[in-house]
Amino acid sequence: MLGGTEKVxxxxxxxQIDNYLGFMEIxxxxxxxxxxxxxxxxxxxIKHEKVQNILNMGDYFGINAGTNIYEAKTIILATGHxxxxxxxxxxxxxGKGVGYCATCDGPxxxxxxxxxxSENEEGEEEANYLSEICSEVYYLPMYQGNYKLNDKVKLIKxxxxxxxxxxxxxxxxxxxxxELKVDAVFIVRNVIPIGQLIEGLEIExxxxxxxxxxxxxxxxxxxxxxxxxxxxxxAKAVGDGSTAALSAVKYLDLQNMK
Amino acid sequence: MLGGTEKVxxxxxxxQIDNYLGFMEIxxxxxxxxxxxxxxxxxxxIKHEKVQNILNMGDYFGINAGTNIYEAKTIILATGHxxxxxxxxxxxxxGKGVGYCATCDGPxxxxxxxxxxSENEEGEEEANYLSEICSEVYYLPMYQGNYKLNDKVKLIKxxxxxxxxxxxxxxxxxxxxxELKVDAVFIVRNVIPIGQLIEGLEIExxxxxxxxxxxxxxxxxxxxxxxxxxxxxxAKAVGDGSTAALSAVKYLDLQNMK
Numbered sequence: 001m002l003g004g005t006e007k008v009x010x011x012x013x014x015x016q017i018d019n020y021l022g023f024m025e026i027x028x029x030x031x032x033x034x035x036x037x038x039x040x041x042x043x044x045x046i047k048h049e050k051v052q053n054i055l056n057m058g059d060y061f062g063i064n065a066g067t068n069i070y071e072a073k074t075i076i077l078a079t080g081h082x083x084x085x086x087x088x089x090x091x092x093x094x095g096k097g098v099g100y101c102a103t104c105d106g107p108x109x110x111x112x113x114x115x116x117x118s119e120n121e122e123g124e125e126e127a128n129y130l131s132e133i134c135s136e137v138y139y140l141p142m143y144q145g146n147y148k149l150n151d152k153v154k155l156i157k158x159x160x161x162x163x164x165x166x167x168x169x170x171x172x173x174x175x176x177x178x179e180l181k182v183d184a185v186f187i188v189r190n191v192i193p194i195g196q197l198i199e200g201l202e203i204e205x206x207x208x209x210x211x212x213x214x215x216x217x218x219x220x221x222x223x224x225x226x227x228x229x230x231x232x233x234x235a236k237a238v239g240d241g242s243t244a245a246l247s248a249v250k251y252l253d254l255q256n257m258k
Numbered sequence: 259m260l261g262g263t264e265k266v267x268x269x270x271x272x273x274q275i276d277n278y279l280g281f282m283e284i285x286x287x288x289x290x291x292x293x294x295x296x297x298x299x300x301x302x303x304i305k306h307e308k309v310q311n312i313l314n315m316g317d318y319f320g321i322n323a324g325t326n327i328y329e330a331k332t333i334i335l336a337t338g339h340x341x342x343x344x345x346x347x348x349x350x351x352x353g354k355g356v357g358y359c360a361t362c363d364g365p366x367x368x369x370x371x372x373x374x375x376s377e378n379e380e381g382e383e384e385a386n387y388l389s390e391i392c393s394e395v396y397y398l399p400m401y402q403g404n405y406k407l408n409d410k411v412k413l414i415k416x417x418x419x420x421x422x423x424x425x426x427x428x429x430x431x432x433x434x435x436x437e438l439k440v441d442a443v444f445i446v447r448n449v450i451p452i453g454q455l456i457e458g459l460e461i462e463x464x465x466x467x468x469x470x471x472x473x474x475x476x477x478x479x480x481x482x483x484x485x486x487x488x489x490x491x492x493a494k495a496v497g498d499g500s501t502a503a504l505s506a507v508k509y510l511d512l513q514n515m516k
Contacts, residue, residue, distance in 0.1 A: 018300065019500060020280070020496075021293055021296055021496045021499070021500075022278070022280060022281060022289070022292045022293055022296055023280060023296070024295075024296045024299045024300070025299075031280065034280045035279055035280055037282070038279055038280055038281070038282045041282045041283075042276065042282070212470075212487075229470075231500070231501055231504050233497070233500045233501070233504070235496050235497045235499070235500035236497040236498075236500055236501050237497070238278075238279045238493050238496070238497055239491070239493045239494040239495070239496055239497020239498060239500075240494075240497055241279070241493070242277060242279075242489070242491045242493035242494055242497075243489055243491070243494050246489050246491070
């Protein structure tokens, strides 16, 4: 099980949850802890590594999780509800100065100025990492927090408005009141846009299109939870997760019989 | 919330359940009790009345639950997984000597011989009730138990094979070794066949056909849980139940706005 920290889930912030059958008047944090205890008890390892990209290699998937690469025969996507809209210029300069993983791509910008826009605290660590490599690091948080940043990181409490550049690559991040000259813009989102995570999945009304067995449009890929659409409910996510797991096991069984 | 006793659910008999997120190494009985506590805590009344039939009255539904009739603007079916096959002759003589509710139809057979075939203990009470009205009551249990029956009820531990009769009505129950001359045959099943519960619902592979919002093919009717098909899992039933409830509320809101 690969995922970022649970800090990015809305569940942790819920003061009280009453509509997951079996638990009543429970806080989101307590529920999350009960879920984690259960997962640990079942011997399932959670790796706090954020998956940046999944490649369909035909008979297996290559999973790029920062510094590690994993291989898997089947994938269950449970990435949550991504509200993210692409920034102006983001798609245009993706791979040409725009990236989602500072740890992976940071070294490409040694002694260059870079900016990091982050929706959550995970970005702070990445900004500190970049500050050891890059000449200049601008940190633009999209959340309230204590911002534990190195002295070398410049905190810019402004809204990032557009990524601009020339025909070859991005070279500027336009903010509310500034123009930051940078060679790279990293964006840390709570939820990576699905299209960026894995290419070629059919999307319906902004969510991963699934059939009633939770199979996505790509063979071997299943999905569950908020990334498959409304209603955004714990009970639905858990139920669909159960179905997705059974479907994935069935898929593996069929593969093994071939 | 209308339903028979929980004795008929498989959940109660499960020695250990590990795949409903949040609970681990829990018995079916303990899980059922946790669910019941939650339901009570939320102020939802459970009426242990088995629904025999639902009639679509256009702008509302009439729910026949034995001695009581209820009205509702929307219905959520959560009847569980019905394995029942119709008995030979059952459909043919339905309403002509074959019935599913002894309490409702028993009085029609005053001083007549009747048989009651039951998949669970609920039938015992019904047989005892019939014994106060009818001349002869044969009880054919399809389960192992202590059979708490009146002296007037004759226990027949044989398999019911066919209901036979003339063109007008049923008059005979054929069992493995016997021919019982009766004026009525009552059948108490764990799960009433959907087609008998509510007429005109679209069925797909033996289950109620639903869309992703848990809406069945009839306006105002929603369904969730094992009656909507595989996988037969608690987590899926709970998740789909949550979606069905939200859909039903949305439906009511739209109705009220008209």
